[in-house]
Amino acid sequence: MMKIIVADDDKLIRYYTQSLIAEVMNEPYEILEAANGKALIDLCLQHSPDIAFVDIKMPYVDGISAIDQAKMSCPNTNFVVLTAYADFSYAKRCIRLGVTDYLLKPIERETLEKVLNDLKIKINKENSFDNLKFQHKVISLFNNPNLGNLCKDVDKNIEHGDFLYLEFFILCPNYDEIYHSIYSKLSNELGDLADNLLKYGNKNTLFHSKRGNLALVIQLVNENQDYIIHSINLILKEYNRNCNISCLSTKSSTLTHLFENAAKINQKYTCIFANKTGVVYDIGAATFGLSNDDFAFLERFSKVISAFIDGNEPEYTIHIKNILGHTQMNVLNINFNELQAYTNKITGQNLEEQSPKPFFKELLALGESLKINISQSSLDKMDLIKEYIDKNYMNDIGITNISEIYKLSPNYVSKLFHEKFGTKFTDYLTNIRIYNAKLLLASNSDISIKTVSSMVGYNSPRHFTNIFYKLTNMYPSDYKKNDYRSTSKNTDRF
Incomplete structure (x- = not known):
């Protein structure tokens, strides 16, 4: 939120200036008042304002001397002098101090609006940097x-x-x-x-x-x-x-x-x-309230969840049996209602058991649904899915709609794809998108990041930049600046 100080020994002038600011400001701001130069110095020290409108003739410390002292504590504040005196000597002192503007009273609405708009642009650029x-x-x-x-x-x-x-x-x-x-x-x-x-x-x-x-x-x-x-x-x-x-x-x-x-x-x-x-x-x-036994249990439970998500039935069964065999349920401080809510969303089931042991026995029975009889036709479909990704990576595709196309369940596709190609579905899709993004960046120095993002299947340039940085340890803009033309096209995909 922008902070503004109005410093003037005349209460009516302070009120008038604040009224004009309220009329022209279209974003959140906080306004503070100073009735003299000393108060201005103190407020700057406490609040580091973005803008300060300062009268020259004020008691205790004059406006220009107050600005000089205040700049030591808040060098980034934009000081605007408001004065009834069109004195060149005052203007010269203001220039030496780096005052942003020098305005004569009474200030007009249009003048103040222009000054504030210019300052907002300046401040936003500085804030972004x-x-x-x-x-x-x-x-x-x-x-x-x-x-x-x-x-x-x-x-x-x-x-x-x-x-x-x-x-x-x-x-x-x-x-x-x-x-x-x-x-x-x-x-x-x-x-x-x-x-x-x-x-x-x-x-x-x-x-x-x-x-x-x-x-x-x-x-x-x-x-x-x-x-x-x-x-x-x-x-x-x-x-x-x-x-x-x-x-x-x-x-x-x-x-x-x-x-x-x-x-x-x-x-x-x-x-x-x-x-x-x-x-x-x-x-x-x-x-709060969780013991070492609780965290040991939760660690085991997290492995159950991971195994279910990966469709790994053997590990899923092993981890549940490990919980049932090595956990004293009666000493746990776990909220099983929340645990059950998590599990139901992830499994798509409506598990009803509230007591710990019956709950895990019910969960154990779900392992049967993860057992997969892999046929040759399913493995052949993985080659078709991989080819589909290669040709359609630039479109809005995901494991759910691809599974529907090839009449397989998403978890089934996820498991088989990983087993056949040694990489997760989402990792393969991401890598092929970033590989093609690198080719685009290397082949055309004038292409925008937004265009590249769209051409490889990302609607959000921000998300594309995050993914690109995670995989390459470079921002797309930096990659484009460097000369990778000689290497990018001859590099293997992964």
């Missing part, structure tokens, strides 16, 4: 295994405050659909939220965690954490009708500590199975 630097620092920190002095440098070179880390865990029956549908849509919605937060001064970056999940880091301002959490809860609520999306969060006063706290989320992420989906949980609240 600052946010880009913030993004690079965060991504470097979270992707560098050897932190060393990097952590110290990150904390030295960025203003301190409260930083919020959120990681999103997505589980659904047809896991190969995640990247192309749920993952992509969630990424877009979180990206839109991130863009909106930037208008309120929240620097942020959306990226992939080391687990492959979406992660969002936000620098909090104006105590707006509750608004952010509420906004994310609304997004998650829409998705959790058909799948399980959980969000674990942590907060810290430095990025280094935030990184350390985020590592705790990775260590304790299995707590998502014992908590309600579609709600942002602080990692401390989500793990």
